[in-house]
Every structure is written in C-alpha cells, then in structure tokens.
Amino acid sequence: MKLTGKTALVTGGSRGIGAAVARRLARDGAILGIVYKENTAAAESVAEAIRAAGGHAELFRVDVTQEQSVQAMMQAFVARFGRIDILVNSAGTFAAAPVEAVSRSLFEEQMLTHPWSVIATTKAALPHFPAGSGCVVNVSTSLVHQPANGTAVYAAAKAAVEVLTHGFALELGPRGVRVNAVAPAITRTDMTAGIPADVLEQERALTPLQRLAEPDDIADVVAFLASDDARWITGRTILTDGGRV
Template identity: 35%
Template sequence: SPVLAGKVAFVTGGSRGIGAAIVRRLVRDGAAVAFSYASSAAPADELVRSIQSEGGRALALKIDSADAAALTAGIDEAARAFGKIDILVNNAGVFLGGTLDDFSLEDFDKTLNVNVRAVFVAAKAASRHMGEGGRIINIGSTNAERMPWPGGSAYAMSKSALVGMVQGLSRDLGPRGITVNNVQPGPVNTDMNPVDGPNAAAMHGLMALARHAHPEEIAGMVGYLASPEAAFVTGASLNIDGGFAA
C-alpha cells in the first residue's frame, strides 16, 4: 500500500505553486489532504475535484494565514473531517520586497504574520491532533542562508526565523515522536518566481545548476520528510536550491 496510506495532512497555501504540488504528492502517497488558500477559490476547487475524480480525499478551506483564530479553527475543522492530523506542511508565504527606505512597516508586519507567526500558530493547533510519528514541515527558503540582492531583508529574516523555530520545536515535540523540519528551496517556477521573470537570469548566475526547480521537485523532498523513512530527521533546515547557497 502507498507509504502514507491512512495518514491525514494539512497544507497551508495549497491552491497554487509549490503548495499545490505538495498536495498532489501527498495524495499520490496515500494521504487524505486538507489545504488552505487565501483567495484563489477556483484553482482550489478544481484541485479538489481532480483529486476526488481519481479516488483521493481532499478538502479546501479559505483561511488567511495571518488570522490566527481562523487558522486554528480551520485546522480543527480538518481534523474533525478526517479524524486527526499526521502531517502539517506550512507552505503559505509571501514575498514583499523593498529596500530599507521604501519598505513599509505594514509589509514588515504582513511578512512576519504570514511567514512566521502563522507557522507557530499552525504548529500549535495541528500538534494537538497529532500522535506518535507526526510531521511538521515548513517551506523556508535558501534566502535564510543567502540574500544576494537589496530589497529582501524582511523576507530573508522571515525564513531565517524558521531555522530557529524548528530547532526549538523539535525539542518541544521530540518526546512525542513528532519531527519538525524546514525545506529551503532555491528558485522554483511558480507565480511568485516565474522562470520567464525579469530576475531569472541573475538567479541562475548564482547557482551550481542554472535553472529553476519544478514545484514537483520540492514536493519530493516534502514527501520524503513526511514518510516513516524520515523518522530520524528533525530540527533540520534542508536546502533544495540548485546550489544557490553553496
């Protein structure tokens, strides 16, 4: 039987991009998957329909990750619908760019609320529904280790914050047999960072492998971390970045 048969996952930001690839991968591996989105109802519903048409179990919930009460309630709702939560993937994130003089405190707060605070909130909520073998996986960024251009201070800070958070949470949850890790992608071809965007060539110039990743490649590392085989990996921040930070 598939490696995640009988497991339940919750993925934040599953309507598009890396999150949607993660949803499909976890379903392919046998999990029932609930996922959130901020505003893209049409692609979210289409993803659910396509999974259900192939016999999979999926549920889409409109939840702004910046709203802690809504995020907690949504995770509780998913746990009621599917009976428990085994795997939490904190994927939802925003990139708001700007150099020091131009970057507003509103954008600073939004970056922290979605990229950092929501990860803590979701971990708190989901871990209450987890048993032995639970998994918390965050999508960080190679920018936690290398931010080679101006305008990325808040984003890089938000992803660096996750490095410390998984170190601490791995200690909190280790006694319960729950692992907590970050996956740190380099450039991935999504709406956030399209392969035909203006900065693609500059990014490729910094990499050992001069290309964007496919979202499915990132989902592959998440699939590994979610699996029983990864039980000894915890507190780690793992680059999957084509050598961007090498």
C-alpha cells in the same frame, strides 16, 4: 503507498509549491486538507486533480495569520478526518523593498504571514497529532542562506521560520513530533512569475544543476520529510536549491 491512511493539511495548497505538495502527498496515499486564502478556483482545481486520480481532498479557506480561524479550521479538519498526521506550511507572500522603503506594515505582514502562521498552525495541530507521532514541514527560502538585495525582511521572516523549526523540533521531539523545513531557491510559481527574464537567466547560470526549480522538485523533498523514511530527521532545514547556495 507510503502515506496510506495518513491525513495531511497543506497551507498555501491552492498554488505553486503547496499545490505540488498536496498533489504529491495525495499520490502517496494521504487524505488532504488544502488551505488557501482567497483563490477558490485554484484550490478547487488542485482538489479536483487529486480526486480525479482517486485521492481525497477537502478545501479550507482560511487566512493563516488569524489564529482563531486557524484553530477553527483545525477543529473542522479533525472533526472530518479524526486526526492530523502531517502539517505542511507553504502559505506565503513575497515582499521586497530597499531598507528606506521598509514600513512597519510590510514588516508586520511578513512576520504574521511567515513565522506567526507557523506558530498558529503548529499550536492548533498539536493536540490532534496521534500519540507519539506527528510531522511538520515548513517552507523557508534559500535567501536566508544567501541574501539578495531588497529581500532582507522577507528573509528575516523566513529565518524566524527556520529558528522556530529547530526550536519546535527540540521541544516536541520527546512527544514524537518531527519538525523540519525546506529552503528553496527560485521556483517557477506565481510568486516568481514577475521576475525579469534576464534575472531568471542569471539565477539559472549560477545554479550548479543549470536550471530553475519546478514546484515538484520541492514537493518531492517535502514528501520525503513527511514520510517514515525521514523518521530519524528532525530540526533540520534542507536547502532545496539545485546547489545554488
């Protein structure tokens, strides 16, 4: 198994893409920290599935927008497992609003949840990556590359995540830390459950591979980026969108 002996912390690991990433990294042999905000039952069920398959998983209930809490979580993770090898930032919320309805609080919530949390978790992880290695994978969105009405603030927050990904890769490359991102198009999770069927059908039809993504489609690419097979890739965002963009 490619990640045997590695430790991985996945934010947003209780549901959707993050849950699929946690399960996949555990299947590859990694010891998992599953970070979630409030949905303990969902997080427990991901951890239980990992344990039932013979893996190791622990839960960390943390609001990733709160830097002190993130620091404390990282200390607890490292106290338990000794170090961190892989950090995956999948925690996120989606907010759409036409420009007239964009409020400062919506803007702040999106910027804190997306780019700020990436900064907070990366800062917290840095001292605990093994000398000369370490890996961060951030989750962006294809909306950065192909805008849709009403999603400008969400996409701007994710654009910031991509620029942070590229900037941190430059800064941390000399320390052996790789930083990459994936940018999914619509993926079947709780986040997209409320999208009307006709809109989903339109998206499917516009996707060259003629279906919408499942969380595992994204998780497999994250697992590749987290593995040594991707040792020569850093500072990249991979569009995981079935060709939609």
